[in-house]
Amino acid sequence: MSELRIPMIGDKAPEFEAQTTKGPVKFPKDYEGKWVIFFSHPADFTPVCTTEFVSFAKNYERFKELGAELLGLSIDQVFSHMKWTEWIKDKLGVEIPFPIVADNTGKVGRLYGMLQPEASESQTIRAVFVVDPKGVIRAILYYPLNVGRNVEEILRLLKALQTSDAEGVALPANWPNNEIIGDEAIVPPPTSEAEAKERLEKYECFDWWFCHRKL
DSSP, X not given: OOOOOOOOTTSBOOOEEEEETTEEEEETGGGTTSEEEEEEOSOSSXXXXXXXXXXXXXXXXXXXXXXXXXXXXXXXXXXXXXXXXXXXHXXXXXXXXXXXXXXXXXXXXXXXXXXXXXXXXXXXXXXXXXXXXXXXXXXXXXXXXXXXXXXXXXXXXXXXXXXXXXXXXXXXXTTTSBTTTBTOEEOOOOSSHHHHHHHHHHSEEEETTEEEEOO
């Protein structure tokens, strides 16, 4: 039997149906027109995952302001998810407002390459898939079992993708706090000598291949 192909940037998000803590879901169909941060965690009732879910929950409104929804997953039954989120609310005072996919058979985890045998045979790694409103995977992040994610970076990545789409630009390292050009954007590379010359007159440039502009 051939192995499943792991989804890549630019692919359509693989379709699945599953039960979640908020009811059944058809992904990505139920999220058409919205950005989605689809992320896996190794297991319920684990410390690092708990800190991540609290951080995602506390930043949920910021994701929604960007037109994005959150969707979690681990290889646990929905009853485990429900008890865990109940514990988080009771002990830490934080309500988890987004659904968590129950993937106790590992079907979705394998479909998305979240199960990586060298890391664990029975737990999903910390994967993040940024899916756009058309159901296309735009970015993928992988973290090991023992290091939690930076939610601020995921928000930054989402904003950068949306800005790039809207403005037709590229964004530099650490945007919007780049050490060279600050919060400005990089103009896409020229496709001809004439365009390269025109760019030098139209934008601020270090050279014809490195021009930038305000947003």
